[in-house]
Amino acid sequence: MTSFLLRQNGLPTPPTWVLRDRKEALAIAEHELAQGRMIISKPLFGSQGEGVRRIEKMLDLFWLTDSRGIYYLQRFVECHGNGYSDTRVFVINGRAVAAMRRKGTFWLNNVAKGASCEPVEVDAELSELAVKTAEVVKMDYAGVDIIREKNGDYTVIEVNSIPAWKGLQSVCEVNIAEWLVEDLLARYLDDKQPRLQAVAS
Known part of the structure; x- marks a missing residue:
């Protein structure tokens, strides 16, 4: 909902997907990887980085799990500069x-x-x-x-x-x-x- 509100109001935020269907989540992840982009898988509720995973390659899709029946995916953003x-x-x-x-x-x-x-x-x-x-x-x-x-x-x-x-x-x-x-x-x-x-x- 947060990402939706930000994008609806013209504020910059990475593309985000919230899905219930695993096949759809896998399809989105595979598409992003095929385009040379990484994605982040997040829990719906959490703090301090717990449960957050970066999916870098097809093999990482094995770790794609839902959070309370929801797949919450976000395109990974590389930061300016080094590190x-x-x-x-x-x-x-x-x-x-x-x-x-x-x-x-x-x-x-x-x-x-x-x-x-x-x-x-x-x-x-x-x-x-x-x-x-x-x-x-x-x-x-x-x-x-x-x-x-x-x-x-x-x-x-x-x-x-x-x-x-x-x-x-x-x-x-x-x-x-x-x-x-x-x-x-x-x-x-x-x-x-x-x-x-x-x-x-």
Whole structure:
């Protein structure tokens, strides 16, 4: 549903397929591989990269399994530059308050899978994409994972409604817990806008 909403609203995200029929899932995977593209198989519900597989060759189709009766496939996106990296932007109530670059030791960039974190400046394009993404999927809080593709364009690969932010907090100057509490008080108690200022780091 997230990928559908993003594409429907003109936001960049990789082609994604959600299917129940194994034969259809295999046919799509085989077509992508034949075109020289890899795909990712994801569980419907999960976190920290658990259950995510990359299908690189026909033999890998042996590992193509459903998640609660659903096959969730997404075209693999190769990132700009050398190695593997993406950017996690933390959005709170329509504002991009902090971001980090995650550099993986392999193609999966989750901190729980050994990726390192470093601060990154949120430019206007990155901020706008993250904020619009959270708005489209109607999330007050979101961790928006964005990759810069080989051609230099940004694309959204994941939107997390309950994002882990321990790694992000370790490399940014913004006090994320304070931001969350401030926003909660502002919207549900004081009916005021947050008073803190976002700091790009």
